[in-house]
Each structure stands twice: as structure tokens, then as C-alpha cells.
Amino acid sequence: MDPVEKAREALRAYPLCDSCLGRLFASMGHGIENKERGRALKTVLHMRLIYEYRYGSDVVEDLRALARVHQPTRRYLRANGIAVEEASCYICGGIMEDVEKYSEGVMKALEGLEINTFQIGSNIPKEVLDREREVIARLGLETAESIKHEVNRRIGRLVGERLGKPADKERPDVVATVDLTTGEVKVVQNPLLLYTSYIKLSRSVSQGKLVPGARKTIEEIIDHVRERFGGTALVLHAAGREDVDVRMLGNGRPAIIEVKKPRRYSGDLSGLRAAELILAPLKPATRNDVRELKAKSKTNIKVYRALALSDKPLTAGDLEKLKELEGVVVVQRTPRRIKRLSPRAKRRRMVYNVVGRLITNRVLELFVRCQGGLYVKEFINGDEGRTTPSVAEALGAKLDVVELDVLEVE
Incomplete structure (x- = not known):
């Protein structure tokens, strides 16, 4: 695609300012602002049309179309007895000429905030967006950039220079959204x-x-x-x-x-x-x-220490039964003490290791290494059969948990 000829086609159909013309070819070239790109296209088209005009080509209508939005071409035609009135941009209506002015409102809205990064957003009038889509569709262009992107970038560049802070789309501390109809600026402070x-x-x-x-x-x-x-x-x-x-x-x-x-x-x-x-x-x-x-948190391995009181005397031999609980999947219905969840809900969690020692024949110290989310108190006392298997079930005793500590989150 010849961008100059495509620009010629665009300007035949629509009066476009430098920014809106250049934005149609935004992906062609790097490090050039749309306003510069549009101005350059008009300058080259101006030179080409005048060359063709001088050598006899009938390009007066193309010159008139360009003159609507290009002062050097208006001057040239005026010198040749052809007067052309300046026209406002079909897409933006002139709002892109001085869009940086909205940075003043952003700076005022950010007063009192100590930020590291920011992002600019904008509300563009619907009719402007509709006209932009119309132009792009009519010309069949795949090189265009959204007017919203340009507005955000141009305001953001000036705000960034004044703050000495970078714009950041990924992790902005604040998002300042400019309404181009009212000039109002709304600031959203991210947590x-x-x-x-x-x-x-x-x-x-x-x-x-x-x-x-x-x-x-x-x-x-x-x-x-x-x-x-x-x-x-x-x-x-x-x-x-x-x-x-x-x-x-x-x-x-x-x-x-x-x-x-x-x-x-x-x-x-x-x-x-x-x-x-x-x-x-x-x-x-x-x-x-x-x-x-x-x-x-649902899969982390956690290590617990518990003190439990038994309703009957226990022996070291009883503690050997705890090995049966290692490597088992424990099925738990919602504990009775938790009223906010459905009592019918079932939870399955893995128990990796269970070690116990007797403080007295009725006081048992337990160390449980298990999958996160296990109701450990209920794994120990059985919760009247709502948790199975359990330490109480393995020992054949009624256990009351009197102390519980989390020792490690692996």
C-alpha cells in the first residue's frame, strides 16, 4: 500500500486533521507521533499534486480536498485564484488539536497523592468513535490506531513528564479518566x-x-x-x-x-x-x-500440634494405631461448629503423618502433617462420626482438643 495515495483517497472523502490522518497509518513507521505522520503525508501529497498540476494533470479537486485541512495548499490555490475554506476534522471535530490541555485537569485531580505509577483513560464522544470506525471501514485500512489510544498516550506523556513518573498499563497506582466532552477527570485509586x-x-x-x-x-x-x-x-x-x-x-x-x-x-x-x-x-x-x-492455601501442607484429653487411659501401644492414619484421605462433613456452610457438604483432605506421645495416660500430644483445609480438631475428635477416619476412632476413645497450634505452612 502506498500511504500517500491512500491519504489522497482519504482526504477526497473526508477533511482530516494531522492527527486523525496520521492515525490511519499508525502501524507504518516507529517513533513518530500521529500528528507528525499526518503532517508529513499532507506535505508529500501537496508536493505530488502540485507537480502533477503543473504538468497538466486534472488534480484540482484533489488539491481542493487537501486545501480544506492544509494551509500551504490553501495558499497555493489562493495564489492561483481558487479560494478554499478551512474545514474542521470529520472524525474529531478539532479535539485532537490541543488534547494535551486535559493534562492540567489530571494534575489537579492527582494533587495530594504520592504515586509511583499511573494510567490515563478517556471517555470519547460516541459520535467521534462512530465516525472513526466509518472512515477505517470505508478505506479498508488495517494500519489504524484507535483515537482513544492516542488520546491516552498524549495526555499520559505530558502527565508523566510533569510527575517524573512513568505511565504503566500493567500495575498503575491510579487511573485518571478524562471525559473529553466535559473535561471532568475521575481518579480511581487502586489498592x-x-x-x-x-x-x-x-x-x-x-x-x-x-x-x-x-x-x-x-x-x-x-x-x-x-x-x-x-x-x-x-x-x-x-x-x-x-x-x-x-x-x-x-x-x-x-x-x-x-x-x-x-x-x-x-x-x-x-x-x-x-x-x-x-x-x-x-x-x-x-x-x-x-x-x-x-x-x-487449599493444597499447602501444614503441620499442627495439638493437646487432647482422653476419656480413658491410653498406652504407648495404643499410639501405634496412629500409623493407620498416615497416607489416608479423610472425608469430613461440615463441622457442627461451622453454621455458615451446608451441613451436607463434604471435604476430602490428605493426612500425611500422625505422631503422638503421652504427657499423662489421659493427655495426648499430637503432631499432624496434612493437606491445607483439613479440619484438624474434627480429625482428632471425629466430630461424632462426621469425620472419618479420625484419631478418636483409631484409638477407640473420646478425645477433647484443648490446645491447637499451627507449627508450619510448607
Whole structure:
């Protein structure tokens, strides 16, 4: 395809500004803005048409068409007694001439935010988009770029220069959307996601919300992180969850902290220490990390320690029966203590290792290595037959779990 001849065809049918003409050939050439490309095409077409005109070709109508949107051609025709009025661009109606002016509104909307990256979006009038599609379809072009892309890029380039920050389509801190009809700018602040892990030392702290037996929640304790970044709220995404009376020990439970609408996207990434909880140092995370964290929580191997009270004396010989539970798939109906789930639902999880030792003949210490998602208390006490097999079933005893700790998330 000869882009100059195609430009000639386009301008016969439509008056187009430099940007809208150049955008029709956006994929031809690299490192050239559409406005430059359109201006260059008009200049070369101007030279070609004048050459043909001087040598007798009947190109007056093509010259008139070009003159509608090209001042040098209007001057040339005027000198030859032909007057042509300037026309507005058929596609954009002139909005592309100074689209960078909208960067002022973006900068004002971003005042008070300390960001690292941003993205520009835009709302283009429907009639403009319709006219652009019409022109591209009529000319049968496959080299065109969307006007929305150009608007976003041109505004984004100037905003980036003024902020000294890069535009980033993949992980922007904020998205500023410009309405080209009203000039209004709306800013969406993406949440700040921070990867961490926590060690819970208390048996009266719940993970996400207050439940019976809880004095406070993990989210309350780590709210200092929200304050560091000036957010409006904090949400904890953890790889699984422990009951309020269960300690989380070892290297801690992997988690991602979500700070909503932060005023600052950089800040103190150190962890924190409280009497009930230790939070590991923070590092940036993504939404995909949250999805992976949730998915892995169902397959991660976890190691538990439990103390159980037996209704009858046990012997070392009884503990040999625990080997029968290694490598088995445990089937569990929803525990009676969990009322929010269907009681008929069944869960299947693998138990890899079970080791026990007697503290007294009625107090049993157990170490269970299993697949994530196993209801460990019910695996030990059997939950009146709702979990099978179970430690209680193997030992032929009624067991009451008095302490449970997570020792490791592998």
C-alpha cells in the first residue's frame, strides 16, 4: 500500500486533521507521533499534486480536498485564484488539536497523592468513535490506531513528564479518566497490596472479624500499616485461616495486606511486633499474588500440634494405631461448629503423618502433617462420626482438643 495515495483517497472523502490522518497509518513507521505522520503525508501529497498540476494533470479537486485541512495548499490555490475554506476534522471535530490541555485537569485531580505509577483513560464522544470506525471501514485500512489510544498516550506523556513518573498499563497506582466532552477527570485509586506473613501468639485473636472468644482481630492489630500509607481501610488476605483459639507459630502464615485508597504508595515496609502478633517485613504484591495465595492455601501442607484429653487411659501401644492414619484421605462433613456452610457438604483432605506421645495416660500430644483445609480438631475428635477416619476412632476413645497450634505452612 502506498500511504500517500491512500491519504489522497482519504482526504477526497473526508477533511482530516494531522492527527486523525496520521492515525490511519499508525502501524507504518516507529517513533513518530500521529500528528507528525499526518503532517508529513499532507506535505508529500501537496508536493505530488502540485507537480502533477503543473504538468497538466486534472488534480484540482484533489488539491481542493487537501486545501480544506492544509494551509500551504490553501495558499497555493489562493495564489492561483481558487479560494478554499478551512474545514474542521470529520472524525474529531478539532479535539485532537490541543488534547494535551486535559493534562492540567489530571494534575489537579492527582494533587495530594504520592504515586509511583499511573494510567490515563478517556471517555470519547460516541459520535467521534462512530465516525472513526466509518472512515477505517470505508478505506479498508488495517494500519489504524484507535483515537482513544492516542488520546491516552498524549495526555499520559505530558502527565508523566510533569510527575517524573512513568505511565504503566500493567500495575498503575491510579487511573485518571478524562471525559473529553466535559473535561471532568475521575481518579480511581487502586489498592496497595503488600506481601507478608504473620505469627499469632494469642488464643483470643480472630483473623478477619470479631467472633465469640475473640478480644480483637488481626486486622485491628495491623491497622498501623493502613495508617502508614494513609488508606481508608485494610483487608487481610491470608493463605487459609486458623480458629480464634489457635496459635500460628513457626515462620508464620503467608498473607497479603490490601490498603484501600492509600494517599501514599511508598512508605515504611518494616513489619511490626505486638504482644499478640508478629508481622513480617512487607514487600509489594499484585492481584495475581492474591489469587495464587488463595489457591495454594487449599493444597499447602501444614503441620499442627495439638493437646487432647482422653476419656480413658491410653498406652504407648495404643499410639501405634496412629500409623493407620498416615497416607489416608479423610472425608469430613461440615463441622457442627461451622453454621455458615451446608451441613451436607463434604471435604476430602490428605493426612500425611500422625505422631503422638503421652504427657499423662489421659493427655495426648499430637503432631499432624496434612493437606491445607483439613479440619484438624474434627480429625482428632471425629466430630461424632462426621469425620472419618479420625484419631478418636483409631484409638477407640473420646478425645477433647484443648490446645491447637499451627507449627508450619510448607
